[in-house]
Amino acid sequence: MATFKFHVKKGDMVKVISGKEKSKTGKVLLLFPTKGRLVVEGLNVIKRHTRPTQLRPEGGIVEKEAAINISNVMLICPSCSEASRTGMRAIEDGSRVRYCKKCNEIVDK
Structure with a gap:
């Protein structure tokens, strides 16, 4: 897959224009250029069930941001x-x- 130039970069403030997080704003944390997706701070939060490991001995349910499509955001x-x-x-x-x-x-x- 090819990488593309996008209208947003890491650190930009963006507004979500479609989906369940519509009209919310946040800062871009990660970009995945080959997939055309990005992670926005505090938006699209999912719950992951994790096993206990040496790094996280308690395990349990962890909340983290999931990626959304780059076409669903606009730069502020x-x-x-x-x-x-x-x-x-x-x-x-x-x-x-x-x-x-x-x-x-x-x-x-």
């Missing part, structure tokens, strides 16, 4: 604080950066 622009689409733009030094399509400000600093 840091300058206008709204969920918006992003585009790519080349700047003077030749590098490509993301920009907000609502306020036309550069997202990558």
